[in-house]
Amino acid sequence: MAGQEEIPAESRQTRDGAGDTYRVAGALTITRAATTAREIDALSDPLTIDLSKIERMDTVGAWIIHRAIRDRKARIVGASASEMSLLEQVAEADKPVQVHPEEERGFFPMLDELGTWMSEIGQTLVGLLGFLGATVMAFANLIRRPKRFRVNAIIQRFDVVGVRALGIIGLMTFLIGVVIGQQGAVQLAQFGAEVYTINLIGRISVRELATLMTAIMVAGRSGSAFAAQIGTMKITEEIVAMRTIGVSPIEALVIPRLIASVVMMPLLAFFAMIMSLLGGGIFVWLVLDIPPLTYIQRLQEVIPMTDFYIGIIKAPVFGFIIALAGCFQGMLVQGNSEEVGMRTTTAVVQSIFLVIVLDAVFAVFFSSIGWK
Template identity: 70%
Template sequence: MASRNDLPPGKDIADMRCSGALTIARAGSTARELEGLSQGGTIDLSGVERMDTVGAWLIHRTQRDRDAKVVGANPDVQALLDQVAANDHPVLVRPDQRPAPTRALEELGAATYDIGRTLMGLLGFFGATLIGFGNVIRRPKRFRINAVVQAFDSVGVRALAIIGLMSFLIGVVIGQQGAVQLAQFGAESYTINLIGRITVRELGPLMTAIMVAGRSGSAFAAQIGTMKITEEIDAMRTIGVSPIEALVVPRVLAAVLMMPLLAFFAMLTGIIGGGIFCWLSLKIPPASYAMRISEVVPVRDLYVGLIKSPVFGFIIALGGCFQGMLVKGNSEEVGRRTTNAVVQSIFMVIVLDAMFAVFFSSIGWL
């Protein structure tokens, strides 16, 4: 509480001595008494036994507004006053709007910085994953085969239905659109060439990778992210279990092994969908369609599709696990990281597919 010399009513005082506890419990009376301090007065805090943030703010506000001088504060009280003063910054309710070009450049710079930081983090995570694989190879007894089997079920078996349906419909769409365009030149029979080569070489592996990224990559990020929030990963480290070996390696291994099988399944269903369209619409018998497919689709196209698939699977699983490991804070972060995992995985898959196209073209595998 504050004490002051007796003065006539309406007169401000030049010196004020505070004593006891300046806490939130006495904020109202303290504020009223401090209002009576004259401009340039002195506040003596030598009698203050305890002060909280509210009391410190009242003293600081009086010192700031009335240009008062504070004396007699003990080290603890003075440290609290200094902290309050250091955090007393004016805040604009509506910040000044910067010019649009400046904001655009700032956003571009921030996005570029985030991309670079993410790539560096992903590169480091890639190295940690390789070390995890090395540890598993050196000490195979630590490897959890059950985790790989569960990942096989999640990545492969449960994805067959959606990948099969998607590939079948894509085969039908390619056949229909190709037949419409080729009919202008009287070359409907070449629809088979279009269906076979584009399905085996490109769309089979690529669409499978996109579906796996949206389905399994997001699941990896959500699962590991939830474990981060519930501190299960910290508990694993406490008992000496490496999260990379226990969580990341099985998922990456499952994705790498299952992607070629899923891509081959997508190729078959896409060709079957295109064949049914050719049979019903173009009146091409299934036997003739199968024979023509074997003639126009070279084996190297199959090799191209199967070579790309495990690389896509590795990137998808690595990106999903990496984003899951970055989760911290609350459940909202899980959703954000899951979205990032899907977007980044699909982006990297498309970039890698373009790089593969240039590479195979340069070595003559057209």
């Protein structure tokens, strides 16, 4: 009972013609486990264990008695029904662990794993397309019923996705501009063409890296947050409660995040372009002795407007994919909190993978229409 002092076990050992008898009085618990095990090991066979005076026995004490029964064929006397039930449960749990031998790697097991992986990818894509369809339908319902549009939720997501990401995105792209300038200058110096470092910084920052790195940062920062937030709401059954009171989770949770990502990504990409060019400009000024005015004039000459258009056009598409993947994985959470971490990781990986694939598709497409 709680608050009652536990009486430790007292042992008595007697020897007769039939072997040793071990009698225990009091409590046989973990506090006396080591002493009891040593005393039983010191007795000779055949061994009899008398449990008639035991007041309390826990699982550790039952394990010591069971081990004596298993290894030394000890005989138990005086045990109550509850004590015998505990001993039986311990005996049932005492089963050897089966270790499966490691399967040899061969062609067919690898083919099976490849097929399973492709099947999972196909199921994920089908689920993502279905989620996209549900989102489009929910957005159409909002257009028909504009009063259900949650402006405050969208503004809050603007702050989370855009404003609070300015610092990390600005620092990252600024350093990327410095790195591009440094590496480009080292390679171009072999040909005496350090001045073309400006061309490299300008075109690669505006056309590709600024938007791509911004998308990767938003995927790791906001996409993971979307999955974790919605996944936690699913575990706590808040989404079930929303459906019960007639509120669509897609309208209330998914669409504000999608709109915020689509709107803020072009602005973040433009900010990243400026910071990357600024980092590169400071590098060429300090290291290559190219004045800022010359740097700006050179950028105007070498960067076509199509590069800027390409970077800005890709940004909202990347934002849409990131928000869609994050919300989709969050909606798939079920069971326990461990699932939240797994789905959050999957959302980030899936978002970055889709962003890179789309970036490659955009590169081929814009090259084919003459935007080179």
